[in-house]
Amino acid sequence: MNKPVIAFFPEASFGSALNCVGIAQQLQREGGTPVFICHPGFNGVFAEYGFKEYQLPTAHTAEPQTEETWQAFVTTHLAHFNLSPQEQLKTYVAPTWEAIVDTAIQVETELGALIKRIKPDAIVLDNVIMFPAIANANVPWIRVVSCAETEIPDANVPPYLSGMATDNIDRGKFEAAYLEATADAHQRYNNFRQSCGLASLPSGQFLEASPDLNLLLAPSSIRHERVKPLPQDIYVFLDGCVREEAQFDPPTLPMNDGPLVYMSFGSLGAIDTDLISRMIDTFTIIPARFFVNVGGFLESYQTVPDNVFLGSWFPQPSIVAKSDLFIHHGGNNSFCEALYYGVPSLIMPYCWDGHDNALRAEQTGTGLSLARDNWSPKMLQETVIKLLRDTEMRKRMATISKDMTKSNGQLVAALSILAKLKVSGAM
Amino acid sequence: MLKPRSNTRQNHLKLARQIIDFVLERGLHEGDHLPEAILSDACGVSRTPIRSSLKVLEEKEIVLRREEGGYFLNIAPDKIIAEGLSDLEDMEGSLAAQILSDRAERRITDVQSVSALVRRYEVPRSAVLNALKILSGEGIVVQLPGRAWAFQPILDTPNALDESLAFRLSLEPQAILSPGFQMDSQKIGLVRQQMEDFLLRPDGNLSAKAFLKLDCAFHSLIAESSGNRFARVTLLAHQRLRLSTQKDHAIPDFRLRQSLEEHLDILDSLERLQLQLAADQMILHLRRSQIRKPRTINRGILPPGRGAIA
Numbered sequence: 071m072n073k074p075v076i077a078f079f080p081e082a083s084f085g086s087a088l089n090c091v092g093i094a095q096q097l098q099r100e101g102g103t104p105v106f107i108c109h110p111g112f113n114g115v116f117a118e119y120g121f122k123e124y125q126l127p128t129a130h131t132a133e134p135q136t137e138e139t140w141q142a143f144v145t146t147h148l149a150h151f152n153l154s155p156q157e158q159l160k161t162y163v164a165p166t167w168e169a170i171v172d173t174a175i176q177v178e179t180e181l182g183a184l185i186k187r188i189k190p191d192a193i194v195l196d197n198v199i200m201f202p203a204i205a206n207a208n209v210p211w212i213r214v215v216s217c218a219e220t221e222i223p224d225a226n227v228p229p230y231l232s233g234m235a236t237d238n239i240d241r242g243k244f245e246a247a248y249l250e251a252t253a254d255a256h257q258r259y260n261n262f263r264q265s266c267g268l269a270s271l272p273s274g275q276f277l278e279a280s281p282d283l284n285l286l287l288a289p290s291s292i293r294h295e296r297v298k299p300l301p302q303d304i305y306v307f308l309d310g311c312v313r314e315e316a317q318f319d320p321p322t323l324p325m326n327d328g329p330l331v332y333m334s335f336g337s338l339g340a341i342d343t344d345l346i347s348r349m350i351d352t353f354t355i356i357p358a359r360f361f362v363n364v365g366g367f368l369e370s371y372q373t374v375p376d377n378v379f380l381g382s383w384f385p386q387p388s389i390v391a392k393s394d395l396f397i398h399h400g401g402n403n404s405f406c407e408a409l410y411y412g413v414p415s416l417i418m419p420y421c422w423d424g425h426d427n428a429l430r431a432e433q434t435g436t437g438l439s440l441a442r443d444n445w446s447p448k449m450l451q452e453t454v455i456k457l458l459r460d461t462e463m464r465k466r467m468a469t470i471s472k473d474m475t476k477s478n479g480q481l482v483a484a485l486s487i488l489a490k491l492k493v494s495g496a497m
Numbered sequence: 498m499l500k501p502r503s504n505t506r507q508n509h510l511k512l513a514r515q516i517i518d519f520v521l522e523r524g525l526h527e528g529d530h531l532p533e534a535i536l537s538d539a540c541g542v543s544r545t546p547i548r549s550s551l552k553v554l555e556e557k558e559i560v561l562r563r564e565e566g567g568y569f570l571n572i573a574p575d576k577i578i579a580e581g582l583s584d585l586e587d588m589e590g591s592l593a594a595q596i597l598s599d600r601a602e603r604r605i606t607d608v609q610s611v612s613a614l615v616r617r618y619e620v621p622r623s624a625v626l627n628a629l630k631i632l633s634g635e636g637i638v639v640q641l642p643g644r645a646w647a648f649q650p651i652l653d654t655p656n657a658l659d660e661s662l663a664f665r666l667s668l669e670p671q672a673i674l675s676p677g678f679q680m681d682s683q684k685i686g687l688v689r690q691q692m693e694d695f696l697l698r699p700d701g702n703l704s705a706k707a708f709l710k711l712d713c714a715f716h717s718l719i720a721e722s723s724g725n726r727f728a729r730v731t732l733l734a735h736q737r738l739r740l741s742t743q744k745d746h747a748i749p750d751f752r753l754r755q756s757l758e759e760h761l762d763i764l765d766s767l768e769r770l771q772l773q774l775a776a777d778q779m780i781l782h783l784r785r786s787q788i789r790k791p792r793t794i795n796r797g798i799l800p801p802g803r804g805a806i807a
Contacts, residue, residue: 114788120751316749317704324599368654374603382655383747 073103074491077190081197082109084337085403089216089287090196091119092313096480100488124188127180144341151420152443155233156244159251162421163231167255174199175262192491199276202266210282210494212487218402218423219288224296233425249273283490285483287311287402289409291470292434306486308479310410318388324376328358329394329458339399339420340365345442352447353378356454361389395457400424409436412471414457418442435466512550515540524683531560531568592620593628600648601742607648636734651742666783668728669719670776677724680767688715689764692757700750708753713740715760
């Protein structure tokens, strides 16, 4: 029997890309043949893990970005990252949805042709928008929600990207503002869907549930109790989905005492070199070792303190596993990796579901949060030390880690996908 | 005037490395006898410094002294490069290593005065001067007019890694194709064995540091086999620079293995004397290594130079 070919199509973010790598590694062990359809920016990322890549052709795409256009993006959005979730709706969320819709429209023809060439037995879509070529491919498709659980609405789940509690009295206002901010992109997207033979989606929604299988990266320790439980036949919750990564041996620092703190705001968060520089200055007064992911901006830092190590990339699961505290932006993959290894989080969100996870960490006793633009060195120092000394939280995290490790999210995901293939007759 | 004690130590360490080279070149085995007279001839020095250097190796448990019979090899040769030699390198000018590490980790700027280094490391001026002499000997620092010292480019950032690979891509295939390319078959055997042993390690247990040593050993072997003396010297110096300053934690296990398998394929071609094929394989190998992760990316935006779809 031929091995089933499962085509993964993660969105252009490291969180979903690497989450998919975890599932793909397990699928490979279970007898599948995972391949990756990747955005142009990601060529090589999946091949490094041993997977065949198919790059999305770019024949009808926008002009290639230059250093200048990239710098313009940075200059424009850096200030937005300090705004409240509500204020970000117009300044960041709306233009980002416009760009996402552009992507779906631009790649449609080439994506359809690529899927015909690959002839997958199933497609795994880890994205926030449907690409009609996938829905029309006549093979089972699996939706992976690697963002926060808030992406799937419910009356008892806070509004997506709001950073609000479920019972916040301003919930209605935020939801209305979200629909208003995304209305133009949504209308344009629905028109596009109809032109591809797909039904329109309700306001604010850009991706429907898969009729086959939906995998949610939402560990039980932070999961919301829904008013309308999701049907178990097509929704499967994953308690962590951590990829196998390269070994990380922390280098010896000139000041090598104290607990290990890892900090990463994701590749996009690394653009805020001013914020990271101020934090590094504060780290000098905290008795700990700090390993800081500064992404592509290593050359922006000149005099690194003796208890700090900067890197442009870390094998995150490997270093989080050795950490006593993880400072991050609330990206769902980062938050879940912290939970998986039983490491408290200090979340400093700047956009998207980072706001939701920042609040969720506080609510569930798995971490604390700080506003990016409203902290003093003393406040940061006290927060870090509080988290490092919180023995109750550490016990709680150890239990969460044990449960998540035992539940083996990658295996659950892989077996669920293969089971759907058997039902569909592809195996 | 007496030279600083550490200089004498440096000489013993240098000679110890020569002894290890002799062991590797001769293909000796664990337990083999290391007669002082033969080592003395091979290294071109008297027995007294040989004895001192053997004591250094004894401290590191690389050799063993028996009451009657002298010194014997106490470690398998394939482990010397992976373990023993690195210890030696750490010992060799530990202050130099610390200065270099601090520069690579951006703790000190690229221009330094001796006084500033004396203050930072709280060591005598002579120790700093000795460390700078070691780094200068490797071409890592140069003395500027006046009292300042400047670091030369090192492999401390992703951009520097990119430039290093571009440089190697232009020179390493040529090193193979230059007339007179000749490899030491014993060294090929050793390097091959070390890589095959590394490949047997399970995933999750592949040390980036150990990989870098193997990688540099392989590419150094290519360099030293070149018939072009300038390619030889330049590439060997660059591999030493990589070994001492490159810190790359970003490579997943699959690519580490693939990279070593590419090394083995290149060695296969070289041993069959298919030099053109080996040179082409080297190009492929280095080009694959050039593929790096995107620096910054997120939904709705892609980094420059990668073609944008959103």
